[in-house]
Amino acid sequence: MAVSEPLLEKYENKEKENDKKCNIMENISSICRNTGFIWCLLAGLGQTVQIVFLGEVANLVSPMAAMFIRSSFLFIFLFSVTWKLSKNYDWLDMLYNISFGFFDVLALSFSAVAMLLTPTSDVTSIIYNQPLPTSIMACIFLREVFDVIDCTLAVVNGIGLVLICQSSIDISETTTNGFSALGIILSIVSLVSNCVVTLTGRALAHRERGDPSLMLVMSGFNGVLLPSLYLTITSSWTFPETSRDQLICLLLGVVTAFGAYAYARALKSENALIIAVSLTLCIPLTYFYDIFFKGRIIVWQTIVGVLFTIGSTVCLYFKMYWFTI
Numbered sequence: 001m002a003v004s005e006p007l008l009e010k011y012e013n014k015e016k017e018n019d020k021k022c023n024i025m026e027n028i029s030s031i032c033r034n035t036g037f038i039w040c041l042l043a044g045l046g047q048t049v050q051i052v053f054l055g056e057v058a059n060l061v062s063p064m065a066a067m068f069i070r071s072s073f074l075f076i077f078l079f080s081v082t083w084k085l086s087k088n089y090d091w092l093d094m095l096y097n098i099s100f101g102f103f104d105v106l107a108l109s110f111s112a113v114a115m116l117l118t119p120t121s122d123v124t125s126i127i128y129n130q131p132l133p134t135s136i137m138a139c140i141f142l143r144e145v146f147d148v149i150d151c152t153l154a155v156v157n158g159i160g161l162v163l164i165c166q167s168s169i170d171i172s173e174t175t176t177n178g179f180s181a182l183g184i185i186l187s188i189v190s191l192v193s194n195c196v197v198t199l200t201g202r203a204l205a206h207r208e209r210g211d212p213s214l215m216l217v218m219s220g221f222n223g224v225l226l227p228s229l230y231l232t233i234t235s236s237w238t239f240p241e242t243s244r245d246q247l248i249c250l251l252l253g254v255v256t257a258f259g260a261y262a263y264a265r266a267l268k269s270e271n272a273l274i275i276a277v278s279l280t281l282c283i284p285l286t287y288f289y290d291i292f293f294k295g296r297i298i299v300w301q302t303i304v305g306v307l308f309t310i311g312s313t314v315c316l317y318f319k320m321y322w323f324t325i
Contacts, residue, residue: 126161134276
């Protein structure tokens with residue numbers, strides 16, 4: 001019995017739609033099985049919560065005391081360091097681990113001070129808008145992939161950063177007598193330090209010497225030692241006294257341990273560009289935080305800048321995990 005052409009065409013179209021749906025589900029399933037992708041997302045979320053609590057604690061005590069509290073919780077990873085493997089590390093591995101910890105503390109210290117001068121969301125939009133500088137540095141020093149599409153999306157991301165910075169500095173000229181502009185400068189220094197942190201972590205991964213626990217212990221060591229010296233010399237040791245403030249400090253330590261571990265695991269399995277793009281998740285989330293909990297009114301330049309940064313993030317993930325799977 002012959003089948004009419006309209007029915008046959010309808011059947012073929014239905015088969016194509018079913019195949020397309022199956023391919024979409026397979027792609028989604030492959031993404032979910034990609035542990036590096038999961039760790040990157042968790043790192044972005046964890047870093048968001050950490051930066052919010054760090055800003056709150058810095059207002060309760062001081063930026064250096066906040067860094068001391070935050071870093072002390074990282075010593076819990078001391079018990080999970082693979083000491084047997086560390087015996088084979090050479091001086092370069094140790095240099096990378098020390099640099100990871102030092103620049104991690106440097107970046108967060110500058111960001112904590114910046115959040116006293118500039119809204120948390122603006123600081124976050126700068127220090128975690130790393131795709132452009134990180135990808136270029138990773139391409140130069142680590143020979144990681146950086147193609148034309150990556151370059152285009154990174155430039156779009158950078159334009160978003162410029163718009164956000166411009167709106168913040170414009171506000172500072174009329175409302176805060178330039179203090180916000182100083183916060184922007186400190187945020188940019190923090191951005192560069194964060195890029196170095198990512199590069200050192202990736203360098204250890206390339207050498208197959210990246211132990212997340214050891215990296216975090218080094219960060220904790222630097223984060224306790226340097227603030228301790230400063231607070232002792234200046235006699236400025238202060239800690240919160242109320243139960244509410246103590247709870248906020250405790251939560252800072254908990255979210256730091258979670259976010260830092262996710263970030264260290266992401267460094268071990270994904271390239272620098274993907275990690276940097278993942279951290280831009282902090283940008284819209286902290287803006288939501290400032291809008292709903294701080295009552296901040298966002299100007300149009302900032303909105304466009306955030307759309308550029310997040311849009312480039314989404315496009316890059318689409319490019320990396322849709323066309324390559």
